[in-house]
Amino acid sequence: MVFDVHVSIEAIRHEDFLLATYYLELDASVDVTAKARAFAIGQTIGTWVEVPGVTDEMRERHSGRVVSITQVPPIDVDGPEPPQRLGYLLTIALPTVNFGANFPMLFTTLLGNDASTSVTAKLVDLQFPDGYAEQFGGPRFGMAGVRDLVGVHDRPLLLNMIKPCTGLSPEAGAAIFREVALGGIDLIKDDELLGNPPFSPIADRVKAYTTAARQAFEETGHETIYICNVTDNPSRVRDNARRAVDAGARAVMVTYATVGYGTVQELAAEIGVPVLGHFAGSAVYFEGPDSGTTAALATGLFPRLAGCDLVLVTTPFGGYPLRRLAYLQTTRAISTPRPGLKPAMPVIGGGVHPGTLKRYLDDLGADIVLGAGGSIAGHPQGPAAGVRAFHQAIAAVQEGRDLREAARQYAELGAAIDLWGVQD
Numbered sequence: 001m002v003f004d005v006h007v008s009i010e011a012i013r014h015e016d017f018l019l020a021t022y023y024l025e026l027d028a029s030v031d032v033t034a035k036a037r038a039f040a041i042g043q044t045i046g047t048w049v050e051v052p053g054v055t056d057e058m059r060e061r062h063s064g065r066v067v068s069i070t071q072v073p074p075i076d077v078d079g080p081e082p083p084q085r086l087g088y089l090l091t092i093a094l095p096t097v098n099f100g101a102n103f104p105m106l107f108t109t110l111l112g113n114d115a116s117t118s119v120t121a122k123l124v125d126l127q128f129p130d131g132y133a134e135q136f137g138g139p140r141f142g143m144a145g146v147r148d149l150v151g152v153h154d155r156p157l158l159l160n161m162i163k164p165c166t167g168l169s170p171e172a173g174a175a176i177f178r179e180v181a182l183g184g185i186d187l188i189k190d191d192e193l194l195g196n197p198p199f200s201p202i203a204d205r206v207k208a209y210t211t212a213a214r215q216a217f218e219e220t221g222h223e224t225i226y227i228c229n230v231t232d233n234p235s236r237v238r239d240n241a242r243r244a245v246d247a248g249a250r251a252v253m254v255t256y257a258t259v260g261y262g263t264v265q266e267l268a269a270e271i272g273v274p275v276l277g278h279f280a281g282s283a284v285y286f287e288g289p290d291s292g293t294t295a296a297l298a299t300g301l302f303p304r305l306a307g308c309d310l311v312l313v314t315t316p317f318g319g320y321p322l323r324r325l326a327y328l329q330t331t332r333a334i335s336t337p338r339p340g341l342k343p344a345m346p347v348i349g350g351g352v353h354p355g356t357l358k359r360y361l362d363d364l365g366a367d368i369v370l371g372a373g374g375s376i377a378g379h380p381q382g383p384a385a386g387v388r389a390f391h392q393a394i395a396a397v398q399e400g401r402d403l404r405e406a407a408r409q410y411a412e413l414g415a416a417i418d419l420w421g422v423q424d
Contacts, residue, residue: 028082037066072088101132110293111123138340142345156370157370158187160189168194177212180384181212184222190228206247251275277310279299286299313349330346331346345369353374354403354413380419389415
């Protein structure tokens, strides 16, 4: 029987195919079905010419299939002025036996198009076969584990990042850490720009910061968890993480796009503490309108699949031109229940201050981490007051009270609202 590269979704629904959907635009004169066939075969077993050694069994087991081609918009009949270019949603079925739970090979198959068979297309959706996602491991702790670590289950968590971003000695950073922790912050992390420099080695920093956390706990009774940045060359990430944990760190952070998703996968499987994934460097994956992938995949699903328990999310409200739909889709990719993957916890960062809380809680609910830097460090009454202002704002929003009204009751919240306002 002649092998047919075209297949219905029903025919492969229960087989080990990953369904990848792409958006592409072509001149109206281009045969999109020929393009789709070349792409499906070229990214699996094919080349642009016939070569010896390709058997029917190989085609059946290893070849990609064209599942669907949907024209956007769905024009079926030409009018008096036919369009010059057409958009398409193209769904390709890719046999998982070709790449397994292996990020480098998965990305090579999805995005590493051979020049002779490729199309200029943007990956917009992935659907996994049964059991595939859990092969990656995913979050070891997930949303529930993070909440258990912090001991807070009934409100959004609060996170601060040490400012200034870099240049601080462990002792100077610890002094700032203690000031913030005295306000009752849940989590404090390094800025992504501070790794393991000679002026602040990881082990020294962890010891200094955990001492500051213990001192603040003795005064307030509220425990603050330090998240240490272990980002480095891939060969050193796990060593950095082990050094941090041995020194007392109970969570670590890594910039997944710069070290590679596969490195994060190995780290999460071995380190034994929650991992926060930072989006630094990820824009190259999704900013192109005609290539790469979407923000929801690059900064949502993929870091979750790699094992991040917390995933930092940018928003349209902090100066970066991310579209609202992309921000919502990204947070859902991180936390929406999915077979084989624990939900991770979105960390909302960029321009977060007490006056923004109602918007974020209305959009995303309470299972988020609010990542605030300048609005805590720059509070006119000091960092501890900045943290208290957030707690006051969270309580007001969860009780259904107007933030402006609550600001008249609490001095710390009032000062924050006076300075930064309320964004409804």
